[in-house]
Amino acid sequence: MKNAYDVAVIGAGPAGLIAAGRAAMLGAKVVLLEKMEKPARKLRITGKGRCNITSMKLLEDYLKEISPEPRFLRQAFGAFFNQDIIDLLEQNGVATKTERGERVFPVSEKAWDVAEALVNWAKKNGVEIINHSQVEGFIIENNVVNGVKVINSKSGIAESINCKCVIIATGGKSYPATGSTGDGYKFAEIAGHKIVSLRPSLVGIETKQVYKSAIGIDLRNISATLWIDGKKSASEFGEANFTDYGLDGPIILRLSRFIVDSKIAGKKVEISIDLKPALDHQKLESRLQRDIIELGKKDVKTLLKLLLPSLLIDVFIDILKISPLKPVNQLNGxxxxxxxNLLKDFRFDVTGYRGWNEAIITAGGISIKEINPKTMESKIVKNLYFAGEVIDVDGNTGGYNLQIAFSTGWLAGDSSAKQALESI
Ligand SMILES: Cc1cc2nc3c(=O)[nH]c(=O)nc-3n(C[C@H](O)[C@H](O)[C@H](O)COP(=O)(O)OP(=O)(O)OC[C@H]3O[C@@H](n4cnc5c(N)ncnc54)[C@H](O)[C@@H]3O)c2cc1C
Structure with a gap:
């Protein structure tokens, strides 16, 4: 055994960096072990490279965006919330701005700046960050963790690191190329924890109907309604895109949180897109009637140009089976x-969803029933803590997932440091 530390943090994502930085801030000797060549690879690509850091919504509205049990996060959010991460970043050189929908971004619009600020803040607090350091397991004696087994992926040298507390912040299973390959679930399972089934979430949806000519269209100001076993289950308003496998884009990602579980349960899932949500059937009918009178003998294609993005016109003509050359004043009832009906209810049968390489987050994870929400400590193994996406809590798009990582990271760092320093 070498290098006795108070706290060893596994995984230098947003949760691990905040956990390590907070523990060091309290005076603990902290090592942060990261298996990749540099910390926070996933954080650097968040928000399409812009990083939606958090949301400025109020706590109660926040909790509505989190599953499966938002109350688990009350203490973590109480310890460190949206204004706290904004202050921390601002004090470390990253100015932030709040955009539409209360979403917070760095003014520079560079996720990279957020990652670098957190790395520098952790180092400034005294955290020793060791890259290329893949944790392979723990040392647990009499239900107390007291070390980690590490292998250096460059040199191949294996060693054990002695520590008083361990924080697992290894993230989920999505985007495995960033280093998040689900190792923490295995460690927790070996330690006796229950893992709630892992599912890709905030993910693109595969549909039976794929319209090749419409691929790449960004539909704006539309609404999408989810039908599960013939029952209307959820609705979202905003943007969606057609892809070569089906549907993607912000509102589809939000609906995917319900779709994946319904598909796993073998339910019939459909998405209905309303291309004219601002007009009800009657208003749309009047609008169409006006257009028809104005266009007179002009053809159906000209009418559709007034109603649809150009790449959707041929798709509509195919589905409606109306000649594009037919004069509009000859359209029958x-x-x-x-x-x-097609403008208001453009239907898609959901056949599946994309996999781990494309999912924004992992739903499921280490059961919250076995984690103390006041400290993030394991209820099974003493001195073992959890932070971030590895825990069975996940948020919607909008900055909630990073805030979960920051808040649980802060609380785990805080309580592990206090525990380690008390035991001196
Ligand atoms: C494309 C994309 C865009 C996103 N955009 C946003 C956004 O704008 N806003 C938002 O709120 N959320 C966003 N998210 C989600 C967010 O990035 C994650 O929820 C968040 O990164 C989770 O943080 P974490 O620290 O728990 O885990 P991670 O960020 O996954 O970090 C875990 C770290 O642990 C390391 N690790 C794993 N196993 C080991 C091991 N055995 N030994 C040592 N190290 C290990 C990994 O290499 C990794 O660095 C996005 C996700 C993706 C994929």
Whole structure:
């Protein structure tokens, strides 16, 4: 055994960096072990490289965006919330701004700046960060953890590191190329923890209907409604995209949180897109009637140009089976009705969802029933703590997942340091 530390943190993502920095701030001797060549690879690509750091919504609204049990996070959010991460970043050179929907971003619009600020803050507090350091397991004696087994991925040298407390902050299973390969679940399982089934979440949806000519369209100001076993289950308003496998984009990702579980349960899942959510059937009918009068003998394609993005026109003509050359004043009642219905209820049968390489987060994880919400300590192994996505809590898009990582990281760092320093 070498290098006795108070706290060893496994994984230098946002949760691990904050946990390590907080523990060191309290005077603990802290090592942060990261298996990749540099810390926070995933953080550096968040928010399409812009990093949606957090949300400025109020706590009660926040909790509505978190599953499966938002109350588990009350103490973590109480210890370190949205304004705290903003202050920490601002004090470390990253100015922030709040955009539409209360979403907070760095003014520089560079996720990289957020990652570097957290790394520098942790180092400034005295954290020793060791890259290329892959943790392979723990040393647990009489249900108390007191060390970690590490292998250096560059030199191949294996060693054991002695410590009083361990924080698992290894993240989920999505985007494995960033280093998040689900190692923490295995460690926790070996330590006796229950792992709630892991599912990709905030993920693109595969559909039976794929319209090749529409691939790449960004639909804005539309609404999407989820139908599960014929029952209306959820609705979202905003943006969606057509892809070569089905549907993607912000509102589809938000609906995916329900879709994945429904598909796993073998339910029939459909998505209905309303391309004209601002107009009800009657208003849309009047609008169509006005357009038809104005266009007179002009053709259906010209009418569709007024109603749809250009890449969707041929798709609509195919589905409606109306000649694009037909004069609009010759459209019969049934044809007008089917056009209105398609604009209001463009249906997709959901066949599946994308995998770990594309999912933004992992749903499921280490059961919260076996973690103390006041400290993030394991209820099974003493001095073992958890932080971040490895825990069975996940948030919607909008900055909630990073805030979960920051808040649980802070609380785990805080309580592990106090525990380690008390035991001196
Ligand atoms: C493309 C994309 C965009 C996203 N955008 C946003 C966004 O804008 N806003 C938002 O709130 N959320 C976003 N998220 C989600 C967010 O990035 C994650 O929820 C967050 O990074 C989780 O933090 P974490 O510290 O728990 O885990 P991670 O960030 O996954 O970090 C875990 C770290 O542990 C290391 N590690 C794993 N196993 C070991 C081991 N055995 N030994 C040593 N080290 C190990 C990994 O290499 C990694 O560095 C996005 C995710 C993706 C994939």
């Amino acid at each position: 049934a044809e007008k009705k089917s056009l209105i």
